[in-house]
Each structure stands twice: as C-alpha cells, then as structure tokens.
C-alpha cells in the first residue's frame with residue numbers, strides 16, 4: 001500500500017492539468033507545492049502587495065526585491081528592502097542567467113503577464129518533429145485556451161482606454177517600421193478590467209498589480225484548473241512542502257516512490273520533514289525545479305538509471321528586454337495596465353526571427369518609455385550539472401550564450417528606432433545597457449520530450465515516473481510558453497491515464 005496512487009510535485013501549469021485529469025479519473029492524488037496558498041489577506045487587507053510598495057509577500061526569502069529593471073535616470077530606485085518571507089516571486093540566480101519563477105499554489109500563473117499565446121504551427125513542428133502537430137492544434141491548444149479561460153481584449157479597452165495608450169503607441173510605431181502586430185489573448189478577466197476602466201471596481205491590472213500577484217481579475221490556476229481538481233474529491237493539496245529527495249523501491253510488482261519534504265515556515269524550513277509514498281510520481285516543478293530534482297537524484301545514486309539527457313536542452317526562450325525613449329510629444333501614459341495585449345511579429349526574419357511583447361511599465365508617472373520583452377529563435381542551450389559541494393544542480397550558461405538573442409533584438413529595435421527617429425534607454429537595466437539578456441521569465445527544457453522522456457513525458461529508465469511541465473520543451477517555443485505547457489500537459493496526461501493506470 002502507498003499513501004497515494006499518484007503524487008505531483010509542483011502546482012504550476014503542468015501540475016494543475018495533471019491534478020485535474022487524475023482527479024477526474026478517480027485516482028487518489030497528492031499535489032505538493034513548496035510555496036504558499038495565497039488566499040488570506042495581510043495586514044493591509046489585501047492578499048498581495050503591488051509593485052509600487054512591495055513587502056515580504058513580494059519575493060521568496062529575499063532581503064530586497066530583485067526587479068528586472070535596476071534604475072531610472074541613473075537612480076537605483078527599483079529594488080526595495082523587504083522582510084524575508086515565503087513570497088510569491090523567486091529569482092533563481094545562476095552564473096550569467098537568472099530565472100524568474102512563481103512560488104505558491106498556481107506556480108507561474110500567480111505572477112505572470114497572463115498572455116495566452118499559441119505558437120506558429122510550423123515552429124511547433126520544428127521544435128517537436130515527433131509530436132502530432134495537427135492533433136495539438138485541433139484539440140489540445142483549443143482545450144488549453146478554454147480551460148485557462150483565455151479571451152481577447154475588447155476594442156473599447158485597447159482602442160480607447162487611457163491605460164492602453166502604451167500599447168497603441170507601441171503598435172503604431174511597429175507598423176511605421178513595417179512590422180506585423182497581433183493582439184494576444186489573455187487570462188485576465190476583461191469584464192472586470194472594463195469595470196476598473198469605468199471606476200466601478202478596485203484596480204488590479206490598473207493598480208500596478210502583477211509580478212507580486214493580482215488581488216482581482218487574473219484567472220490564475222488556483223481559480224481554474226486547481227479549484228476544479230480539488231472539486232473532484234480525489235486530489236489532496238499540501239502547500240509549503242518542498243520536495244528535497246525522491247527515492248524508488250523496485251523490489252515489488254510495481255515501483256514505490258518516496259518523496260521527502262521539508263516544511264516551509266515564515267522564516268524558512270521549520271526542520272519538520274515528511275515522507276509520502278506513491279506508485280506514480282509526476283514532476284511538475286517547472287523547468288528549473290524538475291531538472292534540478294532529477295539531476296540531483298541521478299548524481300546522488302537515488303535514481304541512477306535516468307539517462308544522460310536529463311538536465312540538457314535548457315533554454316531561455318530567447319528572452320531579451322529592451323526599452324526605447326519616445327519623443328516628448330509621444331507619451332506612453334502615466335496610466336498603464338499591467339496586462340500586455342499586443343505583440344510584434346517578425347518571426348519570418350531570414351536570420352533572426354523575433355516575437356516581441358509590447359510590455360507595460362506602470363510607474364505611475366509619465367516616463368515616455370516603450371518597454372519590450374523580445375523572444376528570439378535562439379539555438380543556444382544550457383545544461384544543469386550537479387555540484388557536490390553545495391548539493392545543488394546548477395545551470396551552466398556561458399557569458400556569450402545570450403549574444404544571439406541580443407543581436408536579434410537589436411535588429412528589430414534598431415529598425416524601430418530608425419523608422420520613428422527615436423533611441424534606446426540606457427539607464428534602466430544597470431551598467432549602461434540598452435538590452436538585458438541575463439534573465440528570463442521563460443525557462444524551458446532540462447527534461448526534453450523524446451530525449452529524457454518518451455513522447456508523453458515518461459522518464460526513460462523508470463516505470464511510472466513522469467515529467468509534465470515546461471521542462472519538456474527544449475529551450476524555445478517562439479512565443480510566451482504557458483499555453484503550450486498546458487496543451488502538452490493535457491495531451492500527455494490523457495495518454496498516461498489511459499495506458500498506465502488500471503481502470504477502476
């Protein structure tokens with residue numbers, strides 16, 4: 001007997017999809033999450049703090065916020081001192097590359113921009129030559145968009161609201177430079193946003209809330225997939241439980257997996273550890289989390305049969321952030337919604353395809369800045385290696401490995417500046433740089449589909465051991481990734497439940 005039939009590590013997109021479908025199939029399932037369940041208000045009456053006045057709730061055990069933007073007009077105004085606390089956003093710092101991830105029940109959905117973007121089918125086929133792309137685009141992407149409750153911004157907001165002036169300015173300038181633009185769906189509730197616009201509801205997207213959580217409007221996974229998973233009555237949720245170790249006993253008729261957890265309290269690990277057993281173990285701790293756990297398990301002899309592909313094919317989805325300065329008469333607005341709505345599509349570029357999100361920069365005053373998160377078709381890949389001294393799996397990413405992406409972003413935004421007679425901002429990423437390619441919001445890979453796993457996420461070397469999250473995507477998908485992570489997770493878990501779980 002095991003404690004549960006299935007255990008899922010991590011409650012982001014892959015974990016949430018797996019939990020819902022296992023619960024619906026009647027499988028007794030434990031969903032483990034190292035972060036908090038964000039459901040109780042703090043002293044200010046709100047569950048989350050906003051980006052203008054961050055406190056301990058903002059970041060995962062940091063002494064100060066670690067924002068992607070470092071300064072403004074040369075003043076180091078962005079990072080603020082905060083209490084160490086199990087906050088909602090983590091920045092995992094590796095040499096040459098830092099990775100932002102969400103911590104809490106809902107994973108990245110709690111902190112992300114909510115952009116639900118479907119990649120181009122031709123690029124999906126290039127990334128996943130062995131996956132049935134026609135089936136993905138006919139069945140699993142529509143299913144993911146439906147379950148995530150994605151919708152498109154109404155014209156009344158995009159074309160008329162003061163809070164989307166930054167997007168209209170960015171779109172018009174892109175068109176002037178000859179680029180195509182496209183509206184991207186979002187999981188933010190646009191009916192609620194309409195009320196924010198009319199002054200009928202408390203401002204969330206219009207109240208500088210996003211990276212440290214939204215108090216309203218955002219349909220994060222805790223409100224969609226995870227709520228539905230718990231509603232099946234077969235899924236148990238335990239949060240503030242960090243999985244530290246995975247072991248397997250293969251002596252019996254079926255493998256028994258044991259996961260060892262550390263309880264996390266307000267000040268850090270409390271010293272309380274627990275063990276949970278299961279027959280089927282799904283890693284959905286995200287690209288970094290799942291890769292780190294598995295690389296460590298292989299290196300320390302706990303799961304020695306994992307193959308050499310585990311830890312490899314990691315990429316940053318080509319993320320580069322850049323900022324342009326506009327003319328004084330071309331204001332981007334003191335009012336800016338935190339939810340992006342428009343992307344610039346130059347994926348047909350012959351050498352440097354780029355898809356760039358026109359990103360908001362809601363500082364509460366006019367700054368004339370246009371901010372972008374560019375995603376490039378970078379061929380660069382990193383790998384996780386186990387460091388015995390620290391006991392951690394560390395990402396190896398060389399100092400030159402972001403150059404391809406920096407070049408691609410420069411090609412796009414040089415053209416944009418030329419067409420609009422504008423220039424870059426050099427004062428906001430630190431070090432006098434106009435481009436930042438040393439952090440990512442989109443960690444992908446580490447347990448690539450078809451390499452570390454079979455074509456459905458079953459890890460090679462072990463029975464009933466799976467990865468179902470962004471670690472399956474080998475480094476790049478060309479657009480913001482959570483819709484693909486969700487769609488792939490739906491596809492994989494459907495097959496796994498059908499073939500690996502006995503019918504009750």
Ligand code: FDA
Nearest residue numbers: 010012013014034107108112113115243286289470481482
């Ligand atoms: P995800 O990271 O969501 O979940 C993993 C979970 O596992 C986390 O909750 C983590 O705490 C938990 N975990 C990790 N290790 C564990 C352990 N040892 N024990 C227990 N639990 C553990 N994407 C997009 O498509 N559109 C967008 O607009 C944006 N915008 C954006 C903005 C920002 C600021 C960020 C940081 C990210 C985005 N993203 C995005 C990216 C998107 O959020 C990301 O790709 C997905 O959340 C990844 O989903 P996964 O299921 O792979 O893991």
